[in-house]
Amino acid sequence: MPVCLHPVYFPNVLTFSVVLSNEIVWEVCDNYQKQTYRNRCHICTDQGKHILSVPIKHVGGNEGRQFYRDVRLDESTPWQRQHWRGIQTAYRSAPFFEYYEDDLASLFETKFSHLLELNFEILQVLGELIGHKAGIDKTTSYEPKLSKLQDGRFLVNAKSDFEASVETYHQVFHDKHPFIKNLSVLDVLFNLGPETSTYLKKVWDQSPLPALKR
Numbered sequence: 001m002p003v004c005l006h007p008v009y010f011p012n013v014l015t016f017s018v019v020l021s022n023e024i025v026w027e028v029c030d031n032y033q034k035q036t037y038r039n040r041c042h043i044c045t046d047q048g049k050h051i052l053s054v055p056i057k058h059v060g061g062n063e064g065r066q067f068y069r070d071v072r073l074d075e076s077t078p079w080q081r082q083h084w085r086g087i088q089t090a091y092r093s094a095p096f097f098e099y100y101e102d103d104l105a106s107l108f109e110t111k112f113s114h115l116l117e118l119n120f121e122i123l124q125v126l127g128e129l130i131g132h133k134a135g136i137d138k139t140t141s142y143e144p145k146l147s148k149l150q151d152g153r154f155l156v157n158a159k160s161d162f163e164a165s166v167e168t169y170h171q172v173f174h175d176k177h178p179f180i181k182n183l184s185v186l187d188v189l190f191n192l193g194p195e196t197s198t199y200l201k202k203v204w205d206q207s208p209l210p211a212l213k214r
Helices: 013-021 079-091 097-108 115-130 185-206
Strands: 003-005 024-026 040-045 048-053
Touching (some): 003 013, 013 115, 040 079, 040 185, 048 079, 079 097, 079 185, 097 115, 097 185, 115 185
Parallel strands (some): 003 024
């Protein structure tokens, strides 16, 4: 049975392991919510886990509610340049950073109007680099309880703590702090390169998500 997921900003390891091993239907009919991975991800720096957060234009009215598909990016700050510089600083010493650098740089040089548009482009680029073509099927209406799809939408919650117990790998700044789990898949890509797909499949095999393995 296909899994329903939210398109998020540079998905974390667990989320991308689901993408890699399942048929996906993307949730595009929901309301935007704060404190989720829709507009944020985590990378590894010399100080430990670091958040990259995409600024969006908030709306007024009923608690500022708006459809995820309508959320526009806030271009009042040079956030793309800041994010890319942050990624470069964090990973330029990683073994495979230069190999993927040019492909990823384009994501920070292209202007996007909507958050959803940005996230789908990220999924496409990551899929090409990892060697997995992400599906493009999308929901046509919002269902609080899904009847024909497995519900993986809980993975969008930035406060959730679902981490697979897989072997560690050599991270940048490993001499400064312990291994950090479930960062953006960028962390695996820059450190493991062509082995990223193999690693993500191991994560799926050992993931603590029995509800998605029926």
